[in-house]
Amino acid sequence: EVQLVESGGGLVQPGGSLRLSCAASGFNSFKYAMGWVRQAPGKGLQWVSSISASGLSTYYIDSVKGRFTISRDNSKSTLFLQMNSLRADDTAIYYCARAAGDMITLGGILTFWGQGTLVTVSS
């Protein structure tokens, strides 16, 4: 059974940093692209970032480029999102998702999702 468990969310002041983790199990992580999708309170879904199965290719939405870094450790089946220079509009539930395969087309089909971790940016 595929399981994705996020952690690392919390309350942080504007300008601060957080590192989200997503522990994956039930599949060979080195075969699948993975990503992060966020959902602001009461709002819709917004893709944030994706990473190829190897970790060599990374992609970001424009609003987080230069502030967020996605990475993965396939030996530990763990996905990360390092978030720096956080702003109030980064407040959201952050979901980890596994793609249907590796890039490009299959990497965009988000087959499995974790339950999410809440990030609140506020002073």
Next chain:
Amino acid sequence: EIVMTQSPATVSVSPGERATLSCRASQSVRTDLAWYQQKPGQAPTLLIYGASTRATGVPARFSGSGSGTEFTLTISTLQSEDFAVYYCQQYSNWPPITFGQGTRLEIK
């Protein structure tokens, strides 16, 4: 960036009836279109990919159609557990992956 637009924002349907949800892309996405269901307090789940292929375990009452810029999700014979928010998402030309704003399916 490809903009996805869903309509209507909210649709009210009685249990046992059919629901039809629409999604439009600002440019062709071929059939690189997925649908997700999200229930309150839960993560989204994949329903449909490739515009019309049901994900594993998705009941046959869910069907998707369309290509290019116009897509439809049809839920025949609505069950109580189907009342949720539905999102379409394109993966034809990414990054960025883009979602529609969602359609809330509520009980009439």
